[in-house]
Amino acid sequence: MSDNTEYLTGLLTTHIKRTELQVTKDQISQLVGFVQMIDKWNKTYNLTSVRDVESMLLKHIMDSIVVAPHLTQNHYIDVGTGPGLPGIPLAIMLPETHFTLLDSLGKRVRFMKQVAYELKLDNIQPVQSRVEDYVSPHPLNGALSRAFASLNDMLNWCQHLIGNDGTFIALKGQLPQQEIDDLPAGFAVTEIVQLQVPELDGDRHLIKIVKS
Numbered sequence: 001m002s003d004n005t006e007y008l009t010g011l012l013t014t015h016i017k018r019t020e021l022q023v024t025k026d027q028i029s030q031l032v033g034f035v036q037m038i039d040k041w042n043k044t045y046n047l048t049s050v051r052d053v054e055s056m057l058l059k060h061i062m063d064s065i066v067v068a069p070h071l072t073q074n075h076y077i078d079v080g081t082g083p084g085l086p087g088i089p090l091a092i093m094l095p096e097t098h099f100t101l102l103d104s105l106g107k108r109v110r111f112m113k114q115v116a117y118e119l120k121l122d123n124i125q126p127v128q129s130r131v132e133d134y135v136s137p138h139p140l141n142g143a144l145s146r147a148f149a150s151l152n153d154m155l156n157w158c159q160h161l162i163g164n165d166g167t168f169i170a171l172k173g174q175l176p177q178q179e180i181d182d183l184p185a186g187f188a189v190t191e192i193v194q195l196q197v198p199e200l201d202g203d204r205h206l207i208k209i210v211k212s
């Protein structure tokens with residue numbers, strides 16, 4: 001297999017220049033390393049339906065890192081993270097922030113542990129569990145998720161993990177107005193941000209929710 005590091009580094013640098021994100025060379029190198037690991041393991045572990053590395057840079061890396069400026073707390077849990085999305089790109093962008101990465105599938109958790117080892121990421125903790133059953137040994141400030149569940153299910157399944165001063169952050173495509181209207185009692189939307197991801201068509205939204 002040819003080494004595509006230089007090619008992917010150039011492509012990712014070009015995408016990042018079209019945003020206001022500040023990303024160091026070391027962070028770009030880790031983000032590229034993550035994509036290369038997904039690509040390598042995808043053949044046997046079925047980590048993502050996105051098959052080509054160029055699309056992974058946009059749909060997985062850029063789509064995740066645009067969330068970084070909106071995370072201001074110390075410890076988040078990424079529920080239904082799959083191979084570590086958006087949690088691993090965010091952990092690379094925010095080395096002082098801790099991310100618990102939760103997925104119910106063992107092979108995805110094994111993959112994330114190998115990523116932590118190879119990319120020397122000490123601010124992620126991959127955990128295999130169903131979110132409904134998980135009890136965190138540490139206080140968590142926020143729960144985030146992408147492509148995981150309806151807002152209603154996410155909140156019902158995660159509410160035991162987050163205290164009254166914590167935040168729930170859902171990453172969605174088109175604004176799910178019906179899900180917002182049907183929010184379970186005791187929760188309120190505090191912020192909706194339209195995210196801009198260069199080259200990606202279609203809406204991207206970040207929805208912040210708190211216990212009310």
Ligand SMILES: C[S@@+](CC[C@H](N)C(=O)[O-])C[C@H]1O[C@@H](n2cnc3c(N)ncnc32)[C@H](O)[C@@H]1O
Nearest residue numbers: 080081082085103104105129130131146147148
């Ligand atoms: C569609 S994938 C999304 C993966 C990733 N968040 C992304 O954006 O690409 C949903 C993931 O949620 C996990 N999952 C489904 N139900 C779960 C549950 N109850 N608790 C924890 N993980 C769950 C699945 O194993 C799968 O990896």
